[in-house]
Structures are given as C-alpha cells and as structure tokens.
Amino acid sequence: MNNQAGDFFEDLPLILAGPLLQHTEAKSVTVLVALQQSCQVELKVYATTNQGEGLGNCLLEGRRFSVALGKYLHVVAITAVSPVGDSLTNDGIYAYDLQFTCADQTLLTLEQALCSNRFPRVSISYFEHQKPTFVLPPDRLEDLHIIHASCRKPHGSGIDALPILDSLIASTVKEPRRRPHQLFLTGDQIYGDDVAAPFLWVASNLGDVLLGWEEQLPVGQGYCTPKELAPGERAQVATEEAGFTAGLHNKSAKVSSHLLSLGEYYAAYLLAWSPVCWPDAFPPGKWVSCDRQALKTWDQAVADLRQLMYTLGMVRRALANIPMYTIFDDHDVSDDWNLNQAWCLQVYSSPLGRRTVQNALLAYSVFQAWGNTPEQFAVVGQSGKKLLAAAESWSISAGTDVAAQEAIANYLGIPNCNPNTGIPNFVLEDGVFILERHPEALTWHYIIRSNCHEVIVLDTRTWRGYPADKKPIAPPMLLCPRAMREQLLQSLQKTADNQNFTTFVIAPTNVFGLQVIDWIHHWHLKHGKVFSTDVGDAWNVNFEALAKLLTTLCEQRKQVVILSGDIHYSCATRFSYGAIPQSSKQSVLVQLTASALKNEETLTRLIHTRLKQWLLPEKIRRWLGWNHPPKMLEVSAKNLQRRQALTNPEWHCVLEWIQRQPTQKFPSPVDMSTFVLLRNRTSYRSSWLQRFKFWQFPWFQDGREVVGLNNLASVHFELSTTSNCYQVIQDSYWFSLPLSTEIVYSRFATNLQPNQYLLDEFLIVGSK
Template identity: 70%
Template sequence: MKYQVGDEFLQELPLILAGPILKHTELDSVTVWVALKQSCQVELKVYDTTNDGETVGNCSLEGERCTVSLGKYLHVVAITARSTEGHRLTNNRIYAYDLQFTFANLSPQTLQQALCSNSFPTVSISYFEHQKPTFVLPPNRLQDLQIIHASCRKPHGHGFDALPILDSLIETSANQPQHRPHQLFLTGDQIYGDDVADPSLWVASTLGDTLLGWEEQLPVNELYCTPQQLSPGERAEIATNQAGLTAGLHQKAEKVNSHLFSLGEYYATYLLAWSPVCWPIAFPKGHQVTRDRHAIKNWNRAVRHLRQFIYTLWKVRRALANIPMYTIFDDHDVTDDWNLNQAWCLRVLGRPLGRRIVQNALLAYTVFQGWGNTPEQFAQGQSGEKLLAAAQAWSASQGRDVKADQAIARYVGMPAKDPHTGLPILVRDGSVFILDRHPEALTWNYIVRSDRHEVIVLDTRTRRGYPADQKPIAPPMLLCPKAFEQQLLLPLQEIAEQTQIQTTFVIAPTNVFGLQVIDWIHHWNLQHEKVFSTDVGDAWNINVEALAKLLTTLFEERQQVIILSGDIHYSSVARLSYARTHSKLQSVLVQLTASALKNEEILTRLIHTRLKDWLLPEKVRHWIGWINPPNMVEIPAKQLHHNRQLLTNSDWHCVLEWIPGNSVQTYAYTADVLSLIAPWKRAENAKWKWLQPLMWWKSRWFQDGREVIGLNNLGLVHFDLLDESSSGKVIQDLYWFSSWYPTQVVYSRFESQLRPNQSLLGNFRF
C-alpha cells in the first residue's frame, strides 16, 4: 500500500511546509529558516514591541532572500535581517518578527496566509494576539539567563516527546523577557537516519521523491535502485553489506531495516520532525502492508507512538518559532557510529552506497540545520552559497550532474577517495590520522556570544583523530590536534579579551564523563573488539590522551567551564574539581547532560529509579595527569595515599563527583497538561488507572532516583548568584512526564557550585 502523495495532495497543503524556525540571533542580525512548497522571495522584518510584547512597534531589522530550489516542491531559505540605519537590538526586551512571500506571477502572501490552507485552516505560532512570533535576547545579568538544551529525539521512541514542554515553558512566561527561555541548544540526533520505524520510512520515501520531483538512483549491487524499490522493513542486508553501515551488526538488523538512503528521504524526515503538515491523516493497518506477523505487530506499535508524536507537533512548531535554536549533529543525524573509528571510515566511505548515504545526510543537515547555525558561511561568495548552488544544480539535473555531485562532496567535507583502492584518504596530524578535507569545506563548529556568556559548539564527528599506531578499531581523539587548536584554544583565547563574559559553555555532543558502569562496558567491549555494539570511542574518557588534552586546554584559559552534552539517553549533573600540583591554580568543570527528548529505553528507565542508588551508586573518582605529553591515570581512592611519588611528579589532579538531584517537584504551570497527551492515549491511561495502586514500581517514591533522569526529558539551565562577582551555582531543572500520574509534568532540580570542591581535592596529599 503506497502513501498517496501527489500534486493534488500538495495543492491542499499550505505554502509553508515547515517553520518558521528562529535561528542564529544577535544584537545586529536575526536569521529565520523556512521550508516552502513554491519558489519565491522571502522578506523578514524584526519589530520592537511595547506593553510586554502585546503591541508591535517600529521595524528595527529587515532582509530578503530568494529560496533555494532543492526539488520541485521543496524550496528552503534561511533569511537574515539586519539594520540599514545602524539599529541594534537590546537585552530584556521582547521583539516580534514577520515574513512576507513574493512570487513571480502571484499576489504576495503574509505569514498567516502562508501557514494556512484548506487542510490547515488555523495555525498558531505566536503567544500574542498580534499572531507574530517573538523572541528575547540573552539578558545582561547572568542570573537571569535561561538556556534550554536537549538531544536524541526519535519519533517512534518510547514515552512522550519532551520537546513540546518547551512550548509550555515559553507560553507561561512569554511576556516576561527576564524569565522566558532565551536560547535552545539541541546537542545531537535531531533526526535518526538509522533505527527508522517502517511507517516513518513509508511516509518519508514517497514524500521525498514527490518533493524532489524525481527518483534518486542509488548504487546497489553494481546496479541502481530507486528508493521505492527498497521497501520499508527490507533494507537490512543492503544497509549492512552494500553500504557497510554498522548499526545492524551483532543481530541488530531491526536498526537498519528501514534506514534512510536517499536525499529525498533525509529531506522529508526533517520536515516530519518539525512540522505536522506533511504527515498523513491516517496510517494503514499493519496487515495492509505486510503479511509477516512480527512485522505487523511492530508496524502497529510504531504507528501508536507516531500518532502521539504527531499530536503535539504543533506545539513543537510554535516553540521553535519563538526561541533561537542552535544545533550540532551527532551520529544518528547521519547514521549510527558515524566516523566512530578508522575501521568505520574504511568500511563505509569505501563503498559507493555508503558514501552516497553519508553525503545525502550531510547535505540535508547543511540546508536544514547548518545554514541557520552559521548564516555567514552562506553569504555571497562563501562556501555555503556555492554548496546551495550545487544542490540546486544536482536536483535540476535529477541527480545526473557529476560536477554538482563533486561540488556537494567538496563543500560538505566528504574525504577524497584513493583512485586505486576507492578508500577514503587519511592524512597525518601529529600522531593520528584524519580524514582529508577540502580547504573550502564548511566548518560545523561555531560560537554563540552574548554580554555575559559564551557558547563554544564543538564538531566531534568530522574532525576526529584516529591513532596511527593502533588497530583501526582503536578509540579516536574526538578532536584531532588541529581541531583542538581551531575549535577550542583559539576561540578561548579570542573570547578572553571580552572581560564582561562571566561563564563559558562548551557543547560536547557526547559525554565527557559517563556513568562508571558504562565505562566498564566500553572497556570490556573494546577488549573483545565489539566496538560497534556500544559506540566504544564516543565517550571522551575512553581515550585518556584526548581527555587530558581537553581538560588542560580548557583550564589553561578558564577557571570555570560548563559542558552541555546529550547522546546517552539519561540526564545528570557531574562536577570536576581540578588543581595544578605545584601552583595555586584551581578550576571547576560542571557537566550538564540532557537526553533523551524521545528515546527512553528499559535500561534508562531502570537507572532512573532508586534501584540504581541502591545497587550502583556513583563513587567519587580521582585522576592525576600530565600536560606534555597529555595523559592521565585514574587512581582508586584507597591507593591515593600510597602513590606519593607519582602524585608529586604529576602536573595536575582532579576529582569527579555526581551531584544528586533534589526531590521531584510538580511543574506548577502545567499541573494538567492534557494538550500534551492525545485523547486515545488519555483513554488508555484511564483504562488502567484502577491498577495504579498495585504498580509500586511506578510510584513517586520509587521513581524519585537521585543520580539520573532516565525518562524522556528537557533541560533548563539557569544560575543562582548572590551578586555579579559571585561564582554561585548553576542549576539544571529536568522536566519529564511522571509515571505515577501520566498527565502531569514534573521536574528534578540539580544544583552544583561553580567552584572546586576543596574537601575532595584535599584527598590528594603531597
């Protein structure tokens, strides 16, 4: 049974397929991203407001740009508004923005007209009567800053999608510039290229071809296949053996049964993740698409999860229009294990289909995420503009323009191929190999600055260093030596000149420090060469040389660093206290992890409870380290006093502690969040309500674990400072749906001091 997406279907859709999404926003520029079904010129205007955002005033910034034709029915633009008269936006003030769409032979459309159609008669993307989306710049006092961060959002993942909670957070404080969230950072896995539900691929494959207006020829078995010839639920063998993808290894074929392959599928998946517009009104039943009993059961279960996901997409859409959103990829935005180690690169990038999938995913990431993160790279004459031109040419030629294909590969940073072996070319960077990149390739790391804080966003996927003297499966440096300098050292030194900045955030998509039991699992799998089963090499502390270099690089320039990360499907707070051995220099690193938005698992549900506190509590961990060459060694607490000479000869030492959360609290503004739960899900909950007293494992007491949040969640970061000079506390509130009363949002508060723990550092006695 085929998803019926044709001209008639598209004519019923509104002009805007996804968006508007507010992107990179500064005092003198504002960027908004939008995806349309028709080519046009888009005008963006940013307005002052009065009466706490209620009244729209004068235009402060404006800009216009033509859409990029990615396909017959897919036209995308990230438009930046600037001042022509030297106007600059200010802190602590609400601004509104509006869009207008101008066509060659049709009347212009307003934003509200472009959002609506016969199938979508009313669409709300504003919190005010004027119906314009609004935003606030970060405040000029750190204690007023509100940052949202999260990761890992799989549409058919278990549990409720936590991203719609952001809409509630903005709605309750929309007219309060000091209290509404100021920035959103999504730290990886915004979409899943692997582990795609069969019904999702059923939609994305047909929708993708329709949007493009042509069918991509994918290199399979030395022949070519179109996406429609590679049916949902039947792609595992091709994904694993033809493309070389590793997500399906170790009896995990279900992870790649419906893997995204084509460019249209990746494009469509982004539209489906951020907007309800292109989803079908209804899905077929499992028995209508397959005769396999197991597949029927999986299909119907996935559809139930997807229907709940789609139900709240309008809230996600409204939220993303009203807060600056910054993103960085992790592996699933492309495929599981992407660039995990040298073995993966040789296995996948040495095969035509593997290269095609990675290139398609990177091109889709560029136009749907990267463009809005760094709009300056897409200005006239820059690499981004050249890439957009190549993407247009590639689609106009229906995937036949070889020069356009080569240009896309060059600008997204695909490594060159050895003409004799077909394998990707690796070059040396000190003691490691790195994938060869063209000098004009786009850079994915970037920096966001405000008056009081800085956010350094790292690219730990495409700039890895693979040990040259070890096996190809060896854990990499997540940043090669050149990347350490370019992404960390130089930005830290540059920003150091801005004396008003009070705190530094570093976004590391994968955890710097993880739970100790996960470290044990990783080391065991590494010893048994099963690195692809648990992503061995993605955590910083598996390669101690890279971790030591990261810590010393950060602490040479900063005494206080806050890491934002995700990836791991649980949320937590950890504090690292660091001291130089033969000086008074001391520093602190606080790691705030928020994951997953929608991908809770049986294991994360278990560690979410008090069971983990009882059986596997996190212990304080101690390391000593050296600067040149960078290295560090973990010292068991019992042996600290028996290694006096080793401690004395070290350059630095540090202590890691896990910060317990406070007792769970009810989110007062959404005590009844029926708008977040679909009616059929509410009915299902009510059906089993009489059993609630017997299900003790869902009780508030048992679910109130102290170390981690393992249910789908969203992180809000803010500060508690006594005054401008105080180090104070950083606070992470993690919002999640309670299991004891499923129509209730609760939050767990984790507080960490922003200074080293002197009592723990005192364990090192020299």
C-alpha cells in the first residue's frame, strides 16, 4: 500500500471519517472531520422549517484550518458560534453544513467531499436536503433522551449494536422531544490490545500511509518499524519489552497483534467510525500462517470484521446527527492501563511502553478529547492548542523531533522517569501515590449542562491514588482525594442550589456489579492474581474509595443517575442511602450500565438467560458506613441484628437489582438485511448455540437480571402521576436470538427515590 499511497487516496473522498457532531450547546456547535489533505473548513448551522425538511437562516458559523497529523491525515474540529450573540433553542431541529477550501483554493461542498469513485453515493442525512441535523436537550426532564454504550471491539462476536442508534434517530427524526439528544460512549471506543490479526494488518499498513513515514519504535537496544512487528507475532515484544499485562496468565493471544505505533492508533479511529479506509479484500489466511488453528482464527476474525464493515454507513450517519461525548477506559490504550502502581512501574519504565501509551493518548486527544472539550484546543496558550502544534511538528519531522516528542508527553500527562532509577515519578499526596504530571497536562474530565440535566464525566484512569502503605499490586482509589474534590465535589457544589437539574455521573467502570464477580475479584486479590480479572478497576474492591464516592454523591444530591459500561452486560441497580440516626437525609443512586456494543461472549450469553437467576440470583445487599475515615462494611441478612455491636455507624445503605421487564419489539419496522451481512445470516442461525433446542425458546432467553448480548441503551424519564416523582427508564436494545431476525429491547425501570421500606427495615431489625 505504501508504494501506491497516491493511487489509494485518489480513489477515496476528501473526508476519511466524519463529520462527527460533538460538543453542542445553545451558543456553540463543534464538528470534527478527518481529511486526506489540508483544508480550511467552514461550518454553518441553520434553523429548519417544516419539521426539519426545509433549511432556514444561518444562525452560527465558524472556520478553522486542519492540523497536519500526517501526509494524508489532516484533522479539524470546527466550532460555530453566533456573530451577533444568537442562541439555539431546545424546541427546534437544526441542520449544519460544511464547506472545504483546499490548498489549491478548490472549493468543495459537503456532498462533494463525501463522495469519490469508490463511494459515489453517500448519505449522512435523514432529509432530502442531505444535511445532518440535531436537536438540543429539552427544558423538561420527561422529554430528555440520552443514549449510552461502551466496549466496541471490531472483531467481537455478534452484530454491532451501535447501528441501532441510526434506527432510533430515523424513527423520531422530526420530533425534537422524542429524538435522542445526546450520545455518551463510556469507554473502550477502540481496542489497543486484543486486536485481531487482520485488523492489525489493515491498521499497520493504513497507519504508515496516513503518516507518510514509518515510526521507529524503541525495541530492545534498537528500533523497529510497525511492519517489522507482524500481526500475530507481537506477544513477546508487547509483554516483555513494553511491559503490558494483557497477555499474562496464558493469554498471549490478547497481545499478539497489539497496536503500538501512532499510525496504528490513528487508523483504529478511522476504521471504527467510517467505512472509507477499509480495504476491499483481506489476504487469505493461508498467506499469513500454515497453522490450522491460526488459519481458523484469521478467517473467523475476517468474518467478524466484515460484519462490522457492513453497517459502518449507518454508524457514520448516526454519529453525524447526534452530539457525541466520550471518555476513555483501559482498552483505548491497553488492558489494565494504570490499573495499579505495579503496572505503572512496569510500563512507564519501558521506552516502548511509554511510547505506546503516548501514541494511544495522542490519538484519543485528536479523535475524542478535542470534541469533548474544544475550548482546550481552540485558544492560543491552551494545552490542547499546544499539543496539536507539537503533534504537527512531530509528524513533519517524521518522528525525529525530540523536543516535539517531549512536549507531547508533557501535554498528555505522561510521567517523567527518574534519571537515576529509570522508574516513573510519583507524588505522595493525602496518603496515596499519584502519577506525576506536567502542570500544563490536558484535563480529560468535563461537565455537560442543559436546562434540565448535568453530566459529570469522570476520569478514573489518570488520577488514581495508589496506596502508599501497601504492595504495588494493591487496588487503587479510582479517584485520588484531590481528584475526588476537583472532579466531583466541586462540580456538585457549583450547582447545589439548582433543584431543576438531574445529575448524571459517567463512571467508566462499574460502581456495583454482579456479586459473583466481587467474590472472584477478592479471591484473585488474595492470591495476587490481579491482572487476570482487572482486580482494582472495580470501585467495590477499594472500600475506602467506594465509601468516599458514595458519601460525596449522597451528601450533595438526593438523586443521581450513574451511567457506566465496561462489564459486557447491561443492567440496572438502585442504591438507597440514609443517615444514622434516622433523619430526612436520604438519597438514591441509580446505576444504569450498557455494555458491550460489540463484544458479547459465551459467559455473557449465559447470564443473559434465566440460567443465571436460577443458579446465582442477585440478592439485596446492605452496608454500614463511616465518614472519618471513609469506611464501609457489608452486613448480611443473618447478622443484621448484631450490627449494634459496631461502633457508631454514620450511615447505612441498601443495594437492589432492578429486574428487566419482558422483551418487547422495536417500536418501528426495521429491515434486518441492512444489519446482517448476507453471508453471515446462515452462520448466525447455525452457530453452536443452536445445538441446544431449549436455547431457542424466547422464554429461556428472557432472563430478568441482565442483557448479555450486544446492546445499546436509551435512558428517559416518566413523571408518576401517583407519587409525583420521576421514574428513570433504561431500554436496552439488542438483536433477538436464535435467528437475529429483529431488534428487541428490555426495559429496566425504577423510581428515582430511595427504597424507604428497605431503609426502615435496616434500622428496625438492627435496633432489636
């Protein structure tokens, strides 16, 4: 591909990925595009008429030059604002348009920039005017519709659930109050580890072409280019040279095609969100390996990737028509990223480990963080603006500008290493170690607000607190004390007096999960096997941090909705909190989990059914808590009466799992041939699962605790006429088994108020 780069790109349109609608509010709209050549891009936002069908006056506009991240990769996030101070309203449908001025002064419209000989017809609109559209969040909570999801592995099993968003928008596109208002992707938008060999084959070749040069990766005492580290043959270098832990415990396949180079991480985003850069054909497996198992694995991965490619047009259209907000989790870099102090010591001490983390975070900054917080990348002197300049210099020098590389590391918050020991620097603060970072490092967490809700997006990866008095493998605080104050407490205090807000918190890793997983985590922790099951990524392994999180939320808000992902199943839990002695100080946390978009597994398919609730049903769990120091202790039903022996607990809480309602059909007709690749329609029907007749029964599939198949969640609220309180509802959309012939959804619904009966029962029984 390198020798024919010019010919390859001649066949492609100007726009390689996008447009992606990102940070959107009443006074500004940001759109990101990835281009194959340098351009000045102009963005205009229009009012519409006749329920979105006609274009009205231009209300917002902006222009910006693209940033040259490679010879054939130029990215820009343009923000449009009003020249006279106008604002968008939340009862209208708005459209936007882009115009491109190329280096030779050629002008291209959005339609022209989307099309080429290879892609003669591209539609990213739901209207005849062919402009993407969007709506703002409403004034009333009962009209708000939020989409969230996580964990989208390109070669993961099953049908990608993200294209369901396209159908959700299409079915409500003319209704501002019913149309989805915001999309939150809560982690693992791409996978740096657990990469299929065919995907790496594409990403490695594409990455070098995009950059126009081959990165010299520090390996051993010398350097290697990405092509010298072939797909399926990277396990040793990823584990022993880079120090990554995903391949430990006989899981070398997880890192055998690990992304390493900057070009590969850039390419992963283009391939995840756009069909443009995918090849027409993959090399046959027999060209890659003679091993029968490797051949089988290659062919299966190609089939799974082709299924992903088949629906990328729908993904692209959806992401152009809804504001998208994201936050990283570990796989956006590598499995176990910053899991504990041991991981940090091992990876950041390795030149290849440091370079890979830096490459992953730079790609994340460009394709995700820029759109989340465009102000960091817009103003001269801001860290994001400086990062883009350093990235441009790094690319112009073909990866030889040392000063640019050091600047990139500083702006990304990569810790420096001690020159004497070669290990990364930590700072001791509030009794925990935190990774040292440059004072100008980017801020990854952020807040989104509307007239009816606020969303606090947490960074639980780079502000961890590693216990100073325990072993390096000890579970960390996912938010160190300073981060807890800055990301959460101060944000909550700013709007404490505004009772019209409903508060959402994005926690990429779950606060509460299946109890059997808790048992497994604690067993592995006891035996020092923390990397096999991500021990330390769950909030409920470090009880001090969990207690601090819960009390911070519950003391500042009476109602909080937590959105999370990570665990490859969808579920809902309600956490009721009450002060001791009994008082009016009560709160409720409802956790809504949506995972995975494309990564269902045998285990998640099993817990999706009634088998899980028969064998290991989730029971009500109770805790007592203290504030100084933060601490909580689980109290079982058997010893509940003995809780008075515990010294002066200050609060108590109860966790209950919300049962999913019987499966319902998608509310509007959907052509399933647009979701399932023709060659896969028979294979899905004849999969090994179908050998068991009972598996085919919808009744058996209709488990009550989780959705374990690929899913996408929609969250909305209903105001109860009887209790005068809101009910929060999560509809988890998935593809029905056994034939994958339709989209269905499971509903989780619960009142957004504490379970008074369980709280009172806790106090009454405990006082006897």
